[in-house]
Amino acid sequence: MRPRTEALSDALERLLPFLAFAAVVTAGWFWFVQPRLAIYLRARTDAAALEERVRTLQQASSRTRSIPPADLGRTQHEFEQRVSSEDRVADVAAAIAKAVLASAPADGLRAFVIDAGDRVAAPRGGGSEGGGDGVDPRMALFPYSVSYTPLRVSFESGFETAGDVLWRLRDLPTTVEVRAATLERGLPLMKTELVIHVLQRGDAVDVPAAAVPASAAAPGPTAPRLGASATDQRGAR
Numbered sequence: 001m002r003p004r005t006e007a008l009s010d011a012l013e014r015l016l017p018f019l020a021f022a023a024v025v026t027a028g029w030f031w032f033v034q035p036r037l038a039i040y041l042r043a044r045t046d047a048a049a050l051e052e053r054v055r056t057l058q059q060a061s062s063r064t065r066s067i068p069p070a071d072l073g074r075t076q077h078e079f080e081q082r083v084s085s086e087d088r089v090a091d092v093a094a095a096i097a098k099a100v101l102a103s104a105p106a107d108g109l110r111a112f113v114i115d116a117g118d119r120v121a122a123p124r125g126g127g128s129e130g131g132g133d134g135v136d137p138r139m140a141l142f143p144y145s146v147s148y149t150p151l152r153v154s155f156e157s158g159f160e161t162a163g164d165v166l167w168r169l170r171d172l173p174t175t176v177e178v179r180a181a182t183l184e185r186g187l188p189l190m191k192t193e194l195v196i197h198v199l200q201r202g203d204a205v206d207v208p209a210a211a212v213p214a215s216a217a218a219p220g221p222t223a224p225r226l227g228a229s230a231t232d233q234r235g236a237r
Contacts, residue, residue, distance in 0.1 A: 079142050083201040084174035089116055089149045091173045092198050096153055096165065103157075103164035110156040110189060117150040119200070135199060136177060145202035148177070153196065156189040165192070175199045 093114050100112060122135040122145075139146045155161075162183060169176060180195040 076142065079144075080201070082175045083144075083146065083199050085201045087119075087149075087200060088172075088174040089151065089198050092176060092196075093151060095168075095172050096151075096196075099165045099168040100153075100155055100157070100161065103161040103168075104155075105158065105161075108157050108161070108189065111191075112155040113153070115152045117152070119147050119149045121145070121147045121202075135197065139199075143204055143206065145205050147200050147202055148197040149200070150179075151176075151196045151198055152193070154191065154193040156186070156191045159183075159190055162190070162192040165194075169196075 093116065097112075097114060100109070122139070135146055135148055153165075166178075166181065169178065176199060177197040178194065179197055180193075182191075182193040184191040184193075
C-alpha cells in the first residue's frame with residue numbers, strides 16, 4: 001500500500017500546478033468574463049431590435065401619403081348643411097323620443113321627460129358671461145351667428161338603451177352639442193340624464209381678425225375664410 005500512496009502523492013504534486021491554473025481560469029470565467037459577455041450579448045440583441053424597429057418606422061413613414069390641404073369651400077358648405085337655419089328643436093326632441101322608445105325594452109322605461117329651455121344667442125367666441133355655457137368656440141371660425149336651445153332629456157332604463165340613444169344623436173336634423181351625460185346606477189333600472197344644446201345657424205356675419213391665428217393672416221391651405229357667403233336656406237341634413 002505504501003508504494004501506491006507514494007505514487008499518488010507524486011502524481012498530485014505534478015498535477016497541482018495544472019489544477020491551480022484550472023481553478024484560477026474557472027473563477028475568472030464565472031466572476032469576470034461571463035457577466036461582461038452576458039451584458040455584451042444583451043446589448044447586441046437590444047441594438048438589433050432597435051435597428052429593426054427603425055427600419056419598420058422608416059418603411060411606414062415612406063408609405064404614408066401626404067395629407068391634402070383643407071377644402072374651405074366644402075367645409076363651409078357642410079357647416080351650412082349640418083347646422084340648420086330653422087328652429088329644429090321640436091324635430092330633435094321627436095327624434096330623441098323615437099330613439100328612446102325604440103331602444104327601451106318592453107316594460108323597461110320609466111320617468112321619460114324631455115324639457116326644452118329658452119333659446120340663447122351665443123356670443124362670438126363661444127363663451128358666455130354666466131360661466132362658460134356657450135357653444136363650441138370653434139363656431140366663431142364660421143361667418144355665421146349661432147344660437148342654441150338647451151334640451152334636457154332624462155329617463156330610467158337599461159345601459160343598452162342609453163348607449164343606443166347616444167349613438168343615434170349623430171342622425172339628428174341639426175347639429176347638437178352634448179353638454180352633459182349622467183348615468184346613475186340603480187335597481188332594477190339605471191337613470192340617464194342628457195343636457196343637449198340644439199344649434200341653429202343665424203345671419204351671416206364678418207369673422208373678426210382676432211378669431212384667426214396670426215399665422216393665417218395670409219390665405220393658406222388651413223386658414224379659415226374671412227368673407228361671409230350667402231346663407232343657405234335649404235333644410236337640415
